[in-house]
Amino acid sequence: MTPKNRFWIFAGLSILATNLILLGAVVMFLRDLTSEESAVLIQIISNHAGYLFVGVILIIAAQGLVLDAIFHNYIIPLSKIADETVLINSVNPSHRIKVEGGGDIKQLVQAINDGADRYEDLFRNVRQKINRARAEADNEKNIMAVFMSELPQGVLICNAEGRILLYNRRAGDFLSGSGDWSETEPGGREKLVGLGRSIFDVVDRNLIRHALNEIDEKLKQNETDIVSLFVIAGHDKTIRVETVPILDQARRFKGFLLILFDITNELESENRVGFILQELIRDIRSSIAGVRSAVEAILEYPEMEERRRKCFNEIIHKETLSLSETVNRVAGEYYDHFKTQWPLTPMPDYGLLQMIARRIREKLEIAVDIDSAEETRWVKVDSYSMTMAVLFLLNELKKETGAAHFSCTILPAGRFVNFDFSWRGDPVKTDALRKWKSKMIMIRNEGLPLSIRDVAGHHSAEIWCFVSRESGLPCVRLSLPVSESETTGIRRNITILPQSKMEFYDFDLFDQPGRISELDDSLLTDLTYTVFDTETTGLDPKTDEIIAIGAVRIVNGNLLRNEIFDHLVDPRRDVPIDSIRIHGVKPDMLEGKPTIDKVLPLFHQFAEGTVMVAHNAAFDMRMLEEKEAETGIRFINPVLDTLLLAAVVHSVHERHDIETLAERLGINVTARHTALGDAISTGETLLKLIPLLAAKGIGTLKEARAASRKTLYAKLKY
Amino acid sequence: MSHKILIVDDEPNIVVPIQFLMEQNGYSTMTAASGEEAIEIIPKFFPDLILLDIMLPGMDGFEVCEIIRLNPDWRAIKIIFLTAKGREADKARGLVLGADAYISKPFSNARVVNKVRELLSPPENQI
The missing domain is CATH 1.10.287 (Helix Hairpins)
Structure with a gap:
């Protein structure tokens, strides 16, 4: 029963009781009269019936007005105050009550707000201290995160049931090709690595089971070398996997560590x-x-x-x-074959020349000027040995000819790039060059156990001397083959220390039983959610199409900003101007994007085994259902709607749109009206709503769904 | 009556010296350049011993050996593998299939001649 109904029932009953007492008094009074007196009274009443009637009406009206005033000035405000005080005390300490009402109510609001101010100060103080302490811990965590992400091996930690608690990017790359869903190409089933996901999705269950059995045997034998090896075919790679058990103090099995080595090249x-x-x-x-x-x-x-x-x-x-x-x-x-094993790094020709020139100036104290071709070409070099080789050659040249100034030019020549070093003075004799080429490289006290010939050989390069026809100047030419690829194959992620969040680990998952089956009785705090939002060409599910799907995962009460789904979709129809004003997606942004039949299977897989959450989920789910016939994709996940849950929590408030809700709950809305931005806001809203629901005795998924169903908004069906 | 020897190898540069060697030692010879050819020749020529290469075009030496050993009429034919496949596993396989000897290339002529002579003479006449 809403507070409104409660109040009016109470008011009605009290008016009824008052009037019954009055009626009783009148009946008693009439009974007490003699027949003459009552005749006179009736006479009087019938003579002045109009006045009496008006009087009675006025009294009733006055009672109604007073009650309405009480209702609006005291009852409604009190209800709101009660709800909003809970807000202040739980999720949003900076919320302040703004309620119109009677003088007493205003005083009460003032008092509560004052209290809230003091509470917030205190809260902020404590928060600051906590944050300071946490920053230190985060720092250490981040160092570990950087360390982990730059390891050449993939690392995965799983609990006893095979749920992933920690992984580094390399592990994601090895097993699924890309840990990043926004980069995933639609089409084909991708293997997924994600927090809370099962390792058995990406590695054959039998292999791991065999490895764990082997480990179990070794544990029983009290062996010291407790590791089990197997080899799997990963995403276009061959991977050697080392399995190491994780035990607690009592040597009970709590989970396992997988270390992945890429042995393809080997x-x-x-x-x-x-x-x-x-x-x-x-x-x-x-x-x-x-x-x-x-x-x-x-x-x-x-x-x-x-x-x-x-x-x-x-x-x-x-x-x-x-x-x-x-x-x-x-x-x-x-x-x-040997050459392909030699570590040569691609670099732009001009960059190499600059590096060599700088070293010439520093080391040989010879003036150099650089002239380059407009187009950049890439060459594969071991820059240290190559620089040393050129330096050594020019140093010998300087000793022989007295050259004190070099001009360097880059000249592309088919599949080669020529680096020409010319000088004013005598040309160098061919036999001198041959002698230098086979000497060990040594400049003052810095040397290599290699000759110029060796270095040139490793680079498939040629070095020779000639006199330029155009300028008439003697010249040394280094000719390097052009490299086809510009990439090293090794990707490094720059991690910025204190701010970066390490979301790819969650050790709280260690002690969770397998939970997908009994979702209904699971606590809302324990569930894994896919919070999503769609942008559409309009509001009619029959004719309008999805143009964007954004989603983010919530695992163990943490919103994982690393594990996102973010795809634009070609709607195969026009995008109305009105809708562009809302979502900002222009038609040319959708050109060449995949169509819904490609994106939906990916999304289905992304959401597998989780509870799906959206704001006004009825609409989004309806849009997805519309595509069921075309794509054959059915979403059977349990669904929660933050709009309905907000209505459950704050029944007296009328507005539950994302902005109002976010403001009420103290959430910063960042990218409103992009699918991903809205999904993230909705996710944060859900996390704030869960404790408020718990305060109302709604703890499990089943209870949340039952309460949602009862709210008024549930009647709004698409 | 001189013993008859069939030489099966697709490399003429091997076949020529070996054939010369065998003839110098008083054996009559025939040659085959493939496994199929060898199987055809055997019932006509009925050799006492076959010098068999393993890597042949088409049917390989192992298969030829198997076919010979499956035929009861040919049980008496001695088989020596002469091959560039020098791994222990190949040698073991050859002997399991019922070959009498396995000589890997390169070999000394004397070794081949001795082996042939040993296999074709009764034990008491062994040199």
Whole structure:
């Protein structure tokens, strides 16, 4: 029963009681009269019935007015005050009550607000202290986060049921190709790594079970080396997985750690070398067999006829030729293979030249000027050895010719980039250059155990001297092959220390039982949510289309800003101007975006096993349902609606739109009306509503859904 | 009557010296350049011993060996693998299939001749 109904029932009953007493008094009074007196009274009444009637009406009206005034000045305000005081005391200490009402009410509001001020001060004080303490802890956490994310290995920690409590980005890359859902290409089923998700989605359950059994055996035997290995095919990679158990003090099994190593290259390399070697042995065996057999026959039978001896000689000649060829081929193959193992880093040609020039000025104290081509090309170099090689050469040159100034030019030449170093003075003699090329690189006290020839060889580079036809100046040319790829293959994420949030771990999941099955009786605080929002071309689910879906996950009461879903969708129809004003998505932003039949399966998978939450979920769910026939995707997840939950919590307030709600609950709305921005606001709203619902005795999913169903807004069906 | 030897190898540079060697030692010989050819020749030529390469075009030496051993009429034929496949596993496989000897390339002529002679002579006449 709402406060409004309660009040009016109470008011009605009291008026009824008062009037009954009055009526009783009148009846008693009439009974007490003699017949003459009552005749006179009736006479008087009937003569002045109009006045009496008006009097009675006036009295009733006055009673009504007074009651209404009381209702609006005291009863409604009191209800609101009660609700809003709960707000102040629970989720939003900076909320202040603004309620119109009687003088007493105003005093009460003032008193509560004063109290709230003091409470907030205190609250802020404590908060500050907590924050300071937390900042220190966060700092340490962040150092660990940076460390974890830059590890060349993937790391995953799971609880005993295989739910992921911690993972680094590399683990996500290895297993699912990309940990980032906003980058995921639609189409095809992706494997997912995420907090609270099951490891068995990405790694075969049997492999892990086998590894854990093995570990269990080792634990029983009290072995010290408790690790189990297996190899899996990850996302375009071969991964070696080491499984290590996590035990509590009582040596009970609490979970396990998976360390992932990318062994793709190692394997390829080993296989390649093995293959080259096997081929070599086979070819050599075969050729030598012919030669040896022929030679031994000649030696053993010196009197053999001329024709036959000639034939044997030919065999020997042919086989030795084929042997030479084999040796050359294998040497080439092996060298190519070796080269791919040498760590050369791509860098822009101009960058390399600048680096060399700077070192020339510093180290050799020679003036250098640089002239470059307009277009940047990429070369693969080990910049240290290459710089040292050039420096060494120019230093020798300076000693020989007395050159005191170099001009450097970059000249693209087909598949090569030429770095020319020219000087005024005598040209260098070819035999001098040959001598320098084979000497160990050494400049003053800095040296390498390599010669220029070695360095050039590693880079497939050539170095030679000539005199330029145009300028007539002597010149040393370094010719490097152009690299096709510009990337190193290694991605590093710059992590900014104190602010960055490490959301990819959640150790509170350690002690949670598998919970997907009994969602209904789960506490709202324990559930995993997918909070989402759609942007559409309009409000009619029959004709309008989805143009954006944004979603964020809530695991263990934490909104995970790293685990998001953010896709624009090509609606295959026009986008009305009116709707653009709301969501700001212009038609050209949707060009080339995937269509709903590509995006919806991804979203379905993203939301799998979670409770779906939206503000005014009836509309969003209706939009998704519209696509059921076309895509075959059905969302059977339990659904919660923050609009309905807000109405459950604050029944006297009339407005529950996102902005009003966010303001009431003290949430900063950042990116309103982008699907992802709204989803995040809705998620934060949900987190604030959960304790308020608990205060009303609504703790489980079942109870929340029952309460939602009862509220007035539930009647609004799309 | 001289013993008959079939040489199966697709490399003429091996076949020529070996054939010469065998003939110098008083054996009559035939050659085959593939497994299929060898299987065709056997019932006509009926060799006492086969020098068999493993890596042949088409049917390989292992298969040829298997076919010979499955035929009861050919049980007496001795088989020596002569091959560039020198791994222990290959050797083991060859012997399991019923070969009498396994000689990996390169080999000395004397070794082949001795092995052939040993397999074709009764034990008491062994050199």
